[in-house]
Amino acid sequence: MSTETSAMGTLTLRQLEKRYNADEAPAVDSIDLTIEPGQFMTFLGPSGSGKTTTLNMVAGFLEPSGGSIMLDGRDLVSVPPHRRNFGMVFQDYALFPHMTVFDNVAFPLRQRGVPKKEIRRLVEDIISRFALEPLLYRKPDQLSGGQQQRVALARAVVFSPDILLLDEPLGALDRKLRQALQTEVRRLHRELGLTFVFVTHDQDEAMFLSDRIAVFNKGRIERVGAPAELYDDPGTLFVAGFLGEANVFAGEVVDASTYEWKGERLRHRESALPEDAVLIVRPEGIRLVESIDAVGDANSVAATVLDVARLGGGATRVDLRFIDGGVGAATLPAMTAVRVRPGDEVRAVWDIDAQAFVTPDVTPVGSRDADTADAELAHAV
Amino acid sequence: MRTRFGPLRLIVLLIALFLVFPALFLIPLSLSSGTTFEFPPKGWSLRWYENLVTDPGWLDAIVVSLKVALGATVLAVIIGTCATFALFRFSPRVRALGTTALISPLVIPNILIALAMYTTFLRMDLAGTLTGLILANTCLAIPYVIIAVSTRLHGYKKSLTSAALSLGATPFATFRSVTFPLILPGVMAGALFAFVVAFDELVIALLLQGRDTKTLSVKMFSSVIEVTDPTISAASTVLVVVVSVVILTIQLGWISGSRRRTTSKGAVGA
Numbered sequence: 001m002s003t004e005t006s007a008m009g010t011l012t013l014r015q016l017e018k019r020y021n022a023d024e025a026p027a028v029d030s031i032d033l034t035i036e037p038g039q040f041m042t043f044l045g046p047s048g049s050g051k052t053t054t055l056n057m058v059a060g061f062l063e064p065s066g067g068s069i070m071l072d073g074r075d076l077v078s079v080p081p082h083r084r085n086f087g088m089v090f091q092d093y094a095l096f097p098h099m100t101v102f103d104n105v106a107f108p109l110r111q112r113g114v115p116k117k118e119i120r121r122l123v124e125d126i127i128s129r130f131a132l133e134p135l136l137y138r139k140p141d142q143l144s145g146g147q148q149q150r151v152a153l154a155r156a157v158v159f160s161p162d163i164l165l166l167d168e169p170l171g172a173l174d175r176k177l178r179q180a181l182q183t184e185v186r187r188l189h190r191e192l193g194l195t196f197v198f199v200t201h202d203q204d205e206a207m208f209l210s211d212r213i214a215v216f217n218k219g220r221i222e223r224v225g226a227p228a229e230l231y232d233d234p235g236t237l238f239v240a241g242f243l244g245e246a247n248v249f250a251g252e253v254v255d256a257s258t259y260e261w262k263g264e265r266l267r268h269r270e271s272a273l274p275e276d277a278v279l280i281v282r283p284e285g286i287r288l289v290e291s292i293d294a295v296g297d298a299n300s301v302a303a304t305v306l307d308v309a310r311l312g313g314g315a316t317r318v319d320l321r322f323i324d325g326g327v328g329a330a331t332l333p334a335m336t337a338v339r340v341r342p343g344d345e346v347r348a349v350w351d352i353d354a355q356a357f358v359t360p361d362v363t364p365v366g367s368r369d370a371d372t373a374d375a376e377l378a379h380a381v
Numbered sequence: 382m383r384t385r386f387g388p389l390r391l392i393v394l395l396i397a398l399f400l401v402f403p404a405l406f407l408i409p410l411s412l413s414s415g416t417t418f419e420f421p422p423k424g425w426s427l428r429w430y431e432n433l434v435t436d437p438g439w440l441d442a443i444v445v446s447l448k449v450a451l452g453a454t455v456l457a458v459i460i461g462t463c464a465t466f467a468l469f470r471f472s473p474r475v476r477a478l479g480t481t482a483l484i485s486p487l488v489i490p491n492i493l494i495a496l497a498m499y500t501t502f503l504r505m506d507l508a509g510t511l512t513g514l515i516l517a518n519t520c521l522a523i524p525y526v527i528i529a530v531s532t533r534l535h536g537y538k539k540s541l542t543s544a545a546l547s548l549g550a551t552p553f554a555t556f557r558s559v560t561f562p563l564i565l566p567g568v569m570a571g572a573l574f575a576f577v578v579a580f581d582e583l584v585i586a587l588l589l590q591g592r593d594t595k596t597l598s599v600k601m602f603s604s605v606i607e608v609t610d611p612t613i614s615a616a617s618t619v620l621v622v623v624v625s626v627v628i629l630t631i632q633l634g635w636i637s638g639s640r641r642r643t644t645s646k647g648a649v650g651a
Binding site for chain 1 (some may be wrong): 544559584
């Protein structure tokens, strides 16, 4: 395996589209995306949002209805999957049950006619990287889930693919194991310098792993950006809600420095806000005070404490109800004295820097249904 | 546990006894030294086995039966396996319809199939030929292959095919090194059933028989009607033993195969 960073691997999607039926909304709708060499790109979205369909088109298992997929300027659409030279890791691991770990990892090398001695060297090299040596001659059914996924990762990178595609690879693992493997995937990406395209519906996983995240919604990419960028400035209400939590205040822009929500006058510094802009504040941005006198020059709204709970890491989460009946939350950092109790009337306070404006969703977020997700899966296999 | 499943065990035992009961008479009868079916036999001898392998009529019948069964097995396995793969590419509804059509020989009375084939084969000059017998038995054996292979394909994860393709295997290499090895037990089971079905089929073989194409079952049938001597018991015993040995061998092979998988092998050679 080559450990030096390769300059190859720019993946470009242009107007990519997948339609199963002419009279239905497309599963993937005119996607434009460029993935730079060595980048860790995550497709994040709810089930049925088109992220897996897009990945399957990149892998070559699904034929696009329109648009192009290019690798370093070369069109891939007519290239069959076995000639694309992409590694792929599946949620169900997809290890060959009749082969040992060695034979599984050697499989892609044998298909490429690599000499026997070279195969042994490459397999042993990658196996030791994943600390799988003691399991070399076991069959997959004698391995734990975490071990199986390590073997699958080893098998998908042993032949130095141009790109590694990962389809919810950690979805079947329990929390602790998932965190351990996330760390390994991150390390693997750093060491190989390979372009990774990772599909997940887990926002924490996406935040932890990615260089860039493409948020999918109803067959389209809603936003693309670095994790912190998307978190702090989500752009749309959907992204704000899908990537972390948000306290949402849908009011009106009064003028260049004032926003009004339910009679509360809130200050802002945005120029040229669209009329329907919605103000959001992340739970970490909110602190609680007892009366309006303690607010100072920050923004604040009235809220009722619903629940107070201690989080791992020492922080405290306070669930709130606002005057419009909407619910939200404040995450108070560790070491703060928390004096509120359920039922208390408080002011939720935040600095102007902690707020962001997003565009509302055209249709309600809750309108995606399980049928679309099932259809996507059924077509994907 | 023991008390709870006691009655169930008894029932299973009784059913098993009922099924093997005829063999308990058959084997002693074939070893009789007398010329009539007498139970228990007065003396013991292997003369009927000797007769079976020295009498050209019996020997030829065994050879014909083996040829028919082997030919039909090979054809049924190829056609049945391909058909099953094709069926799995369709939607579940089409698949169900296609499966029903292909396994219909199981429910259509053999005599109807035999008559239809007889009249057709007469016109095609296939009646009384080995080819005709092989084709007819292939038709009967295909359903068993389809059922056995479908069972196996149902448990086959399609992601394995995707994985093999993504790792650089051509579609053919994917079939040869991943899909086929994994459905092989189903194919083997199907082949076994196909062989047994074709080996002892009687109705079609009776109608399609020619001077040189009398199967073992036909020979046994006519020997029951014409001459009654215990050679037929010897023939039946051979049939039962051959079929049982084949089935047991394969089943024991599978058991030891799956045992081997659960013990880890040392890191030597390979």
